[in-house]
Amino acid sequence: MSEAFAPVDFLTALKRGWLGRCPRCGEGRLFGGFLKMQAHCSKCGLGLEPFRADDAPAYFTILVVGHIVVPLVLAVERYGDTPPLWFHAALWLPLSVILSLVLLPRIKGAVIAMLWTHRPLASAAHRGAEPMP
Numbered sequence: 001m002s003e004a005f006a007p008v009d010f011l012t013a014l015k016r017g018w019l020g021r022c023p024r025c026g027e028g029r030l031f032g033g034f035l036k037m038q039a040h041c042s043k044c045g046l047g048l049e050p051f052r053a054d055d056a057p058a059y060f061t062i063l064v065v066g067h068i069v070v071p072l073v074l075a076v077e078r079y080g081d082t083p084p085l086w087f088h089a090a091l092w093l094p095l096s097v098i099l100s101l102v103l104l105p106r107i108k109g110a111v112i113a114m115l116w117t118h119r120p121l122a123s124a125a126h127r128g129a130e131p132m133p
Ligand SMILES: [Zn+2]
Pocket: 022, 023, 024, 025, 026, 027, 028, 041, 042, 043, 044, 045, 046
């Protein structure tokens, strides 16, 4: 690409990734499906294939959903009237699944954006040069 792009700060890139947009231009979509990454940004041509999130989005999603659901379960047990197990199963299992499905693509987009913002550091480390400030 010969087109120059303005530098993007970390929080802007993170927000764009959270919204499923290209971290560089903020216009192209990151995903072609639910979690399937596009090979390139359709607007600016940024190659997205080198940025692999691997298991990080699933890990962070489990971390966040667990920190939302487990305190709610404990609060219901402590302050509720000790509801039966079927009540817990009927309430917390769907809530956990819905929260996971809502958060997973957003967290994956944010992880991809974070990887993209740190690519100069990774490149410098591979070359053995000092990382950029
Ligand atoms: Zn783009």
